[in-house]
Amino acid sequence: MTGVPVIQTDGYPHSVTSATTGSTQGLDLSVDRSSPVPLYYQLARQLESAIEHGALGPGSLLGNEIELAGRLGLSRPTVRQAIQSLVDKGLLVRRRGVGTQVVHSQVKRPLELSSLYDDLEAAGQRPTTRVLLSEVRTASAEVAAALGITEGAEVHLFERLRLTHGQPVAFLSNYVPAGLLDLGTERLESTGLYRMMRNAGITLHSAHQTVGARNANADEAERLGEPEGAALLTMQRTAYDDTGRAVEYGSHIYRASRYSFDFQLLVRN
Amino acid sequence: MTGVPVIQTDGYPHSVTSATTGSTQGLDLSVDRSSPVPLYYQLARQLESAIEHGALGPGSLLGNEIELAGRLGLSRPTVRQAIQSLVDKGLLVRRRGVGTQVVHSQVKRPLELSSLYDDLEAAGQRPTTRVLLSEVRTASAEVAAALGITEGAEVHLFERLRLTHGQPVAFLSNYVPAGLLDLGTERLESTGLYRMMRNAGITLHSAHQTVGARNANADEAERLGEPEGAALLTMQRTAYDDTGRAVEYGSHIYRASRYSFDFQLLVRN
DNA sequence: CAGGTCTTTATGTCAGTACAAAGTCTTGAC
């Protein structure tokens, strides 16, 4: 990060560099006005990466907003917007009369609607998927209720087995209203469901989850390679897109011996 | 802009009422400039309660920001700030060229750092607590690592049994750095731990959770009134306050037959 | 020396304006 020159194409690049560390002073912050990326977002990303890379250590002050704005050639509201987005993410804390400082705790990521696939991939587990079943059925009462459709309507059901290192981790049963997207088996094996939805123009918005546990019956035990009666982690999830329409219902079973949910959450004040 | 005259003097509430429903038009929105409560917050609260009470049904447009601002005698940024806070909560969705509408799905609450006590109480379960143990100990390696303190430092450990309708639901082991707050047994029975912390001036900020499952051993089975080998839901949580200091580590065990985690989560875009 | 008070500093709130960009809808041409 040190001596890297900031190449600027057009607009008026404001680059700020200094030797002081532990503060925003020692950072090479700059914005590119010719870019279509919003200025507040450019700044937010730079601050975020500075925090991640340790250039801005925990507890270090960010420097007051007015000065920061001046140094970057931005207005205060723009700087505030950038900072606010990081405060919302839990990376920064504002204190009136004191300043804005980097939070001490190692907040990684708040809980997201991440797919199991992405989770495992991020953990370097190299997940693979085996599609066991993929067909159109009529919705049962349970599925219809979860998806908010009428019982008997057509849904696409697919069952998948997720593995890492050749070992089963989870058995996933997913239901998608028919016609919402075309689910090719080959693509389901190579990527996650949510990624496919995003590519199909569906923007996920929220989800309702229930996490519980139960003992494995003979069927489940065999599929997952666990002894009968072993504790299983269960999760049911209904996902909604931004129009409020339910786009997916999943009923998942995880081997508790090989998987657990791990997440960070923020308190809203 | 309709024919509604906006009377603007100073320090007086602006009230807007109309007969149209399904929109913000039929709402009695007003702000009180003499109140110390921020204007954007007043507006946000009113909109939120209107949504909750059904006055603003799912899908209904909010009306454009400029007009809304004019009707209330506020500036557009202020109105935007109010709306934005509800968008962040997942109650509203903005669409360029269309407007802002109430989200369809019944988003209840995103996942919060709620205590089990509050959860059960909200569900009308009338929880009771039996404090089994409450003493100061030296931190084990596991606890020290979770709390970020040195091994052997003093921590206050207390074990509680949570019951509803006389039936055990969970066994809770909690560790709090010694001297952080005084944990009276009687208060621990009548209220939750997080409520006590808030009252002691500690503002919670974030937490790291791990949820898993395992089979009950003989000890756990007896305590919770389950057969040996029954599936249990486990949760470990470390909570941090806004200075980044770990203030609590809890290792909890739930009867999977009587409890499951149930929550809503949002996708950040 | 202890206490409260004033000053400083930083964020918090709010107004008003301007232009950009993305959808929607209408209009017009073919």
Place this chain on the structure above:
DNA sequence: GTCAAGACTTTGTACTGACATAAAGACCTG
């Protein structure tokens, strides 16, 4: 009749300016 261009609506981004308020420290005073 269909499709595309353009107008229009609405949110998105950004700036300037102003005052309020909380926290911290310096200062003065009893």
